[in-house]
Amino acid sequence: AQRVTQPEKLLSVFKGAPVELKCNYSYSGSPELFWYVQYSRQRLQLLLRHISRESIKGFTADLNKGETSFHLKKPFAQEEDSAMYYCALMGQGAQKLVFGQGTRLTINP
Amino acid sequence: GAVVSQHPSWVICKSGTSVKIECRSLDFQATTMFWYRQFPKQSLMLMATSNEGSKATYEQGVEKDKFLINHASLTLSTLTVTSAHPEDSSFYICSARVIGGSLHFGNGTRLTVT
Numbered sequence: 001a002q003r004v005t006q007p008e009k010l011l012s013v014f015k016g017a018p019v020e021l022k023c024n025y026s027y028s029g030s031p032e033l034f035w036y037v038q039y040s041r042q043r044l045q046l047l048l049r050h051i052s053r054e055s056i057k058g059f060t061a062d063l064n065k066g067e068t069s070f071h072l073k074k075p076f077a078q079e080e081d082s083a084m085y086y087c088a089l090m091g092q093g094a095q096k097l098v099f100g101q102g103t104r105l106t107i108n109p
Numbered sequence: 110g111a112v113v114s115q116h117p118s119w120v121i122c123k124s125g126t127s128v129k130i131e132c133r134s135l136d137f138q139a140t141t142m143f144w145y146r147q148f149p150k151q152s153l154m155l156m157a158t159s160n161e162g163s164k165a166t167y168e169q170g171v172e173k174d175k176f177l178i179n180h181a182s183l184t185l186s187t188l189t190v191t192s193a194h195p196e197d198s199s200f201y202i203c204s205a206r207v208i209g210g211s212l213h214f215g216n217g218t219r220l221t222v223t
Contacts, residue, residue, distance in 0.1 A: 044214040101152045
């Protein structure tokens with residue numbers, strides 16, 4: 001079974017502080033992992049995917065197969081990073097995404 | 110970039126009536142679209158996979174006769190909530206995948222059944 005767990009529903013940090021949003025997954029094969037972001041009153045949009053290994057808006061995420069984790073990190077948080085963040089998994093050969101519960105990130109000035 | 114348009118953005122209907130939600134891929138063709146449901150402060154739950162020209166694939170626990178999906182063309186999928194009840198009130202989101210690319214999401218439809 002595919003499962004994505006985001007243990008923190010809410011996360012609040014100060015501007016300029018490092019941010020880490022946790023994501024753990026359960027899948028027997030080699031999954032494809034994603035982070036999606038939803039800003040206030042906007043649609044869900046892709047932030048990054050593990051296979052591209054790129055940094056978007058200063059965010060990075062490394063797939064750790066040993067720990068089955070895909071934590072999202074940013075060294076210096078900015079107020080515009082306040083949003084809802086979802087970790088998602090796509091199984092091998094599948095097209096559908098399974099989402100985690102989401103973490104609401106609030107950056108305090 | 111790829112855009113997915115969802116209509117209407119919100120709808121209020123009376124209990125027992127049916128509501129149709131449209132999902133269009135505006136600048137790309139999508140052989141597969143996905144319908145999600147999101148309850149307040151909860152995650153997106155996949156309801157069904159809509160396949161162009163064939164029957165939709167429903168997730169376990171989703172009533173196919175209740176949530177009718179039609180994917181008549183490569184750019185349009187519709188979700189019809191039949192005989193809606195207050196417990197069907199939710200946020201419905203569609204998504205479509207660019208071939209070989211990422212999933213793109215619609216803005217969602219907030220359904221309120223009174």
